[in-house]
Amino acid sequence: MEAESEPYVRLATLRTLHRVVADLNAARSLAGTLQAVVEGAVHGLGFDAAAVSLVRPDGDLVVAAVWELEESALGGPAVLLGQVGSRESWDRLLGVSDHWGTLRFLPYDRGWAVGSDIPRWTGDGPLPVYTNDWHPSDGLLAPMYSAGGDLLGVLSVDRPRSGKRPGAWTREALEMFSLQASIAIGNARLRAEMQRALARLEKEQQALRASEESFRQAFEYAPSGMAITELHGVGRGQLTRVNDALCRLLGRPRAVLRQQSFADLVHPEDRGLLERTSAESGRAELRLSRRDGGYQWVCLRNSVVADAAEGPSFLLTHVEDIEERKRHEFQLAHRASHDALTGLPNGAELKARLGRRLCAQPQGPEAPAPHEAVAYSGAGAIESGYAGVMGAGSYSAHSAFDGLEGLEGLGSGAAPAHGYGLPEGRGEHAAHRAPGRGGPEHAHAVVPADAGSSNEMWVGALRSGGAAQGDKGLAVLFCDLDGFKSINDRFGHNAGDAVLVEVARRLQQVVREGDTVARLGGDEFVVLADGIGREEAKDLSNRLRTAIIPPMRIDGRAMRVGVSLGIGWAGCGMSIEEVLHTADERMYDEKRARGGAVRGARGERSHRRAG
Numbered sequence: 001m002e003a004e005s006e007p008y009v010r011l012a013t014l015r016t017l018h019r020v021v022a023d024l025n026a027a028r029s030l031a032g033t034l035q036a037v038v039e040g041a042v043h044g045l046g047f048d049a050a051a052v053s054l055v056r057p058d059g060d061l062v063v064a065a066v067w068e069l070e071e072s073a074l075g076g077p078a079v080l081l082g083q084v085g086s087r088e089s090w091d092r093l094l095g096v097s098d099h100w101g102t103l104r105f106l107p108y109d110r111g112w113a114v115g116s117d118i119p120r121w122t123g124d125g126p127l128p129v130y131t132n133d134w135h136p137s138d139g140l141l142a143p144m145y146s147a148g149g150d151l152l153g154v155l156s157v158d159r160p161r162s163g164k165r166p167g168a169w170t171r172e173a174l175e176m177f178s179l180q181a182s183i184a185i186g187n188a189r190l191r192a193e194m195q196r197a198l199a200r201l202e203k204e205q206q207a208l209r210a211s212e213e214s215f216r217q218a219f220e221y222a223p224s225g226m227a228i229t230e231l232h233g234v235g236r237g238q239l240t241r242v243n244d245a246l247c248r249l250l251g252r253p254r255a256v257l258r259q260q261s262f263a264d265l266v267h268p269e270d271r272g273l274l275e276r277t278s279a280e281s282g283r284a285e286l287r288l289s290r291r292d293g294g295y296q297w298v299c300l301r302n303s304v305v306a307d308a309a310e311g312p313s314f315l316l317t318h319v320e321d322i323e324e325r326k327r328h329e330f331q332l333a334h335r336a337s338h339d340a341l342t343g344l345p346n347g348a349e350l351k352a353r354l355g356r357r358l359c360a361q362p363q364g365p366e367a368p369a370p371h372e373a374v375a376y377s378g379a380g381a382i383e384s385g386y387a388g389v390m391g392a393g394s395y396s397a398h399s400a401f402d403g404l405e406g407l408e409g410l411g412s413g414a415a416p417a418h419g420y421g422l423p424e425g426r427g428e429h430a431a432h433r434a435p436g437r438g439g440p441e442h443a444h445a446v447v448p449a450d451a452g453s454s455n456e457m458w459v460g461a462l463r464s465g466g467a468a469q470g471d472k473g474l475a476v477l478f479c480d481l482d483g484f485k486s487i488n489d490r491f492g493h494n495a496g497d498a499v500l501v502e503v504a505r506r507l508q509q510v511v512r513e514g515d516t517v518a519r520l521g522g523d524e525f526v527v528l529a530d531g532i533g534r535e536e537a538k539d540l541s542n543r544l545r546t547a548i549i550p551p552m553r554i555d556g557r558a559m560r561v562g563v564s565l566g567i568g569w570a571g572c573g574m575s576i577e578e579v580l581h582t583a584d585e586r587m588y589d590e591k592r593a594r595g596g597a598v599r600g601a602r603g604e605r606s607h608r609r610a611g
Contacts, residue, residue, distance in 0.1 A: 013044075013173055020044035021177070024184040031065075033188040037181045038067035041157050045174055048159035051080060053119070054185075055153055059087040063119050064153070069161075080119040089115030090154065094143060102175050105165075108137035125159055132165050140166065142174055144182035152185050225249050225298070225319030229261070231312050237261040246319055249298070251291035262300070262317070265289050280304045285322060297326040339519040341497055342504035350518035350526055354576045357445055357474060357530070362573030445474045447571040448534050474530045474570040475537040478583035479507070479544065480591065481523040482562035491557070498554045499561060506547040511540070526583070528570075541565045564591040 020040030027033040034052050041050035049068035053061040063080045096113040097104035106113065114120055125136045142155040155178050160166055166174065219226050225246030230238050242257045250257070250265070266274045270286035277284040282302040287295035299320040306312045337349035345353070448471045481503065488496035500523065507517045507525060516528040529540060544565060551560040566587025570579040 013046075013169070016044040017173055017177060021180045021184075024180060025187075027184070027188065030185070030188040030192045033184050034065035035067070037155060037184070038065045040177065040181075041155060041174075042067050042069055045157070045170065045177060046161050047157040048161060049121075049157070051119075051156045052181075053085065053090075053154045053156065055087075055151055056084075061085050061087065061090055061154065080121055083119035085115065085118040089118050093118060094141065094154075097139075097141065100171050102143065102178070103171055104141040104143065106139040106141065108135040111137055114139075121158075126163075134160055134163055134165055138165070140174075142178035142181075144178050144185060146182065146186050152182050152189075155181060219243055224321065227257075227262075227317045227319060229315040229317060231304070231315055237263060240314070249296060249319065249321055250288060262288070267295050274300075277302065285326075288319075296321070297323045342501055342519050344504050344508075344525075345516060345518040347518065347520050350516065350520065350528070351576050351580075353516055353528065354476075354570060354579060358570060358574065358576070358579075359444065359572045361444065362571075444572045445530075445570055446471060447569040448473045472531050472533045472536075474528065475532055475540070476568040476570055476579055476583040477527040477529065477537070477541055477544065478566040478568065478580070478587040479525040479527065479548075480564045480587055481548075482564055482591070484523040484561050487559055487561065491554070491559070495554050495557075495559070499552065499559060502552045502554070503548055503561070507544060510543050510547045520580075526580070537567050541567055564588075564594070566590055 017040075020036070020043065023036045023040060024033060027036045034054065037052050038050040041047055048070070049066075051066040052064050054064040055061055062084045063082060066078050066081050068078070092115065093106065093113055094104050096110060097106040125134065128135050136159075138158075140157050142157070144152045144155060146152050157174065160170070219228075219241070220243050222243055222245055226243045227239050227246055228241040230236050230240055238259075238261050239257055242254055244254075247254050247257065262274060263271065265288045267287035267289070270284075273284050273286055277300065280302065283300065285297065285299050288298055290296050299322045301318045301320070303316045303318075304312045305314050305316050337345060337352070339346045481499075484496065484499065487499055500519075503525070504517065504519065507527065511517055511527060511529065515530075516526075518526045518528070520526050527540070527544065529537065532540065545563055548561065548563045551558045553559075564587050566583050566585065566589065568579060568583030568586055
């Protein structure tokens with residue numbers, strides 16, 4: 001009968017083992033899996049108590065689950081829950097135990113091997129009578145390993161209900177159960193890590209969505225223009241996203257702007273500045289085209305938005321409207337460089353334009369051949385006032401400033417045929433240049449030779465470096481009004497101011513486009529005419545005189561003034577003071593020859609009020 005019951009017992013054990021393993025796989029969490037392990041050891045393998053010590057991330061083992069068939073009066077193994085044992089003590093304990101296959105049996109007489117830090121509970125069962133009886137201090141351990149061979153934990157069982165030390169069949173069943181338990185614990189840990197990762201991912205996605213929404217609102221509702229530009233691929237440089245403020249600023253719909261780039265919108269004169277602007281923290285003040293055909297002054301500030309893995313992704317550009325500030329800057333520059341009464345360039349601007357045209361290199365046989373003339377753009381007055389402020393690029397005004405009086409030639413974009421535009425060495429006075437340095441693109445100014453030797457001093461100063469007969473040069477015509485003081489004294493300063501304004505208007509009507517008419521002060525005017533010969537200069541002098549002499553009607557009265565003119569020539573190697581002084585001397589030569597009044601003190605002015 002006993003022989004027939006053994007297979008039956010084993011079959012029943014296998015059925016029970018199958019059920020508890022199914023319970024292991026059905027657990028939804030790591031805690032549920034651990035609890036299923038200890039309950040399966042008690043109910044399926046015939047032990048009264050079981051505990052699982054789980055390896056923590058720091059390597060130590062903590063009692064994570066316990067179970068006993070009947071709760072002991074002393075509290076049972078449940079008191080061990082949460083206690084921690086060091087990995088070193090556990091390794092020593094497993095090393096001194098008897099090896100029963102993958103199991104480890106620690107007999108009671110080897111209890112000295114149990115470290116003081118290992119959680120332990122001793123039951124109150126009967127002492128053994130026979131050799132194979134279970135002692136209350138005996139211990140049976142089933143180490144559980146991962147597929148990679150790392151220790152996951154240890155399953156401890158106690159008090160077999162048979163009262164005997166487990167036989168071969170129970171040991172084999174416990175080995176199989178511990179193997180399935182290690183698989184279930186590994187899967188549970190993986191599920192727990194996946195759940196934590198999913199929770200982190202969801203949290204990060206929520207934060208990302210919140211960040212994207214914050215960026216979207218900040219981008220879309222920003223009071224100034226914002227744009228996103230592609231940095232890579234076929235769409236490199238194209239505007240992929242713009243906000244309403246930029247659309248309003250340029251007067252263009254969003255769909256149109258998204259098909260363009262800043263290079264398509266920038267003013268032709270500012271294209272080089274845009275290309276030189278750095279992507280990272282770059283800043284540039286330039287003009288962008290509006291839908292109405294005009295141009296808008298803006299300040300572009302760039303920021304590169306980078307991806308941690310792929311590097312720079314796109315360019316975020318802040319577009320600030322600086323139209324009003326530019327308007328004030330041009331107005332201030334114009335006021336600083338122009339006469340308040342007539343709107344003509346003042347003495348400082350006249351000297352600045354001369355300084356930009358001359359260099360310190362005299363023209364002679366030993367001097368290098370002059371280079372081709374460079375075309376200058378924009379008005380010299382405004383550019384000289386902003387040479388140190390505006391930085392690189394050509395900053396001429398546009399249609400928004402067309403109504404400003406005296407800003408003639410700004411924004412034309414074309415190089416004047418006889419202009420005094422700003423070369424690369426802008427703002428650099430000839431007197432401060434090192435001798436012999438006129439710049440690689442500088443067109444040297446030369447003094448035309450005079451067959452009648454009316455300019456011997458100038459030709460002598462250049463020695464044999466003068467130009468051949470018929471060459472053209474930079475003429476300086478010094479104009480001093482005759483009879484102006486009597487008008488000023490007789491009719492008052494208001495009448496004198498009106499006369500000066502009318503004279504300025506008449507002079508501007510006579511000169512060519514690109515010539516400079518400046519008021520030096522009082523009743524003195526200077527005309528700069530580049531690229532003309534001596535005969536052309538004389539003809540210009542006659543036309544200026546003819547324009548000034550006719551009477552002018554001021555406050556219902558006819559008033560007339562005369563003019564004395566002196567023609568001087570400016571050449572490289574000469575100082576500005578020398579150029580103006582020589583033209584002034586020629587003017588006085590004419591005044592004396594015509595018997596006109598000559599001032600007693602040099603530099604005295606007859607009209608102080610509007611100077």
